[in-house]
Amino acid sequence: MTLRGNLRAGSVLAVLVGLLVAGCSQGGPATPAPTPDVQTAAPTAATGSLDDTRWEASQLGGSPVLEGSTVTAAFGADGSLAGSGGCNRYRTTYTTADTTIAIEGAVASTMMxxxxxxxxxxxxxxxxxxxxxxxxxxxxxxxLSxxxxxxxVVFDVQPQEVAGTWVVTGYHDGDxxxxxxxxxxxxxxxxxxxxxxxxxxxxNQLAGSFEVDGNAIKIGPLASTMMSCEEPAGVMEQESALVVALxxxxxxxxxxxxxxxxxxxGVMAATLTRG
Structure with missing residues (x-):
């Protein structure tokens, strides 16, 4: 069986071998070699600054945010403010001086x-x-007052924990x-x-390593098994493009x-939802 990708780390090879053994035998998967712990959460900016911070609303107008809805705000160091209003995505701009804040532009949103x-x-x-x-x-x-x-509105800091299982919803097609x-x-x-x-x-099964530093991430190189699937149509092209995107x-x-x-x-590489 041939491996796709450049397996530079021994831990990557160990993980992939474990996947292959699990798929071809009744025994348990091989145990991958240990790798160093990595940071899996992006820290917020220093207290007092909104630059590069992400928040999720807990109270609006003195009442809890509706159960099942997620209202968010991401403040960029460039003065951008974006997030979800609970249904639609929105974007605007802001400025701060000491503890004052002003939303300078009209709030533009999708129309769902x-x-x-x-x-x-x-x-x-x-x-x-x-x-x-x-x-x-x-x-x-x-x-915000x-x-x-x-x-x-009162926000809680939004965790940036990447660890866990994610379902891919979209990926850059390479074009x-x-x-x-x-x-x-x-x-x-x-x-x-x-x-x-x-x-x-x-x-195919994919395996590799990743590193996180703040909101920076490096994934791979990724290796994969080399099965060929005819259905669903387009899945092989999807898989190739997804590996490149990740x-x-x-x-x-x-x-x-x-x-x-x-x-x-700055181009979007992939979108995922928590599994």
Whole structure:
């Protein structure tokens, strides 16, 4: 059987051999060689700054956020503010000075329709953003308040734990776009605490290593088994492109149960949801 990829680390080879043995015998999989622990969470910015921080709302207007909905805010060091209103994705810009904040641009969002209660909450959240005049931030919590000092929305810091199992929902096709996965296939990726990564592209088993430093990530090189699958149609092309997309990832971000990988040039490499 031939391996695809350059197995530079002994731990990668050990993981792949374990996968092959598990698929061809009734015995348990081989135990991979240990690898050094890796950091799996991106830290927030220093207390007092919103730059490069990510948050999930816990309270809006003094009431808990609706159960089952996820309202997020990601503050970029470049003055960008983006996230989810609970139904739609939104984007705007902001400025801060000491503890004051101003949302400078109109809040632009997608136009999806959701449950009426979620839509009402989202509209209230967008209004809150426009009304925010000050902020108070710690390592764990962010509060936006109005001009009178009344709290408008309270956020909890959003964990950036990449460890776990993720289901791929989209990947860069190597041409010009991120495309959805082939219907009838379920490509998955699992990041382990020991720095190994495994999964499937929809046909073959994948194995490799990864490293995290802040929100920077390096995946691979990835190796795979060399099975050939005729169904579902397009799964082999998907698998090849997915391996390239994952190996091209330079940064990552997590919002709720959604994970995004981006290349060094900022182009989206892959999108995933927590499995």
């Amino acid at each position: 329709a959701c449950d009426q209660a979620v839509m009402a909450q989202e509209a209230a959240f967008f209004t809150v953003l426009a009304d925010a005049r000050s902020f108070a931030v710690t390592a764990e919590e962010l509060t 109005d001009g009178a000092g009344a709290a408008l 010009s776009a991120v495309v959805s996965t082939v219907q009838g296939s379920t490509p998955t990726v699992e990041f382990a605490e020991d720095g190994t990564v495994s999964g499937t592209g929809g046909c 190996e091209s990832a330079a940064t990552y971000s997590i919002e709720g149960d959604h994970l995004e990988f981006r290349r060094a040039d």
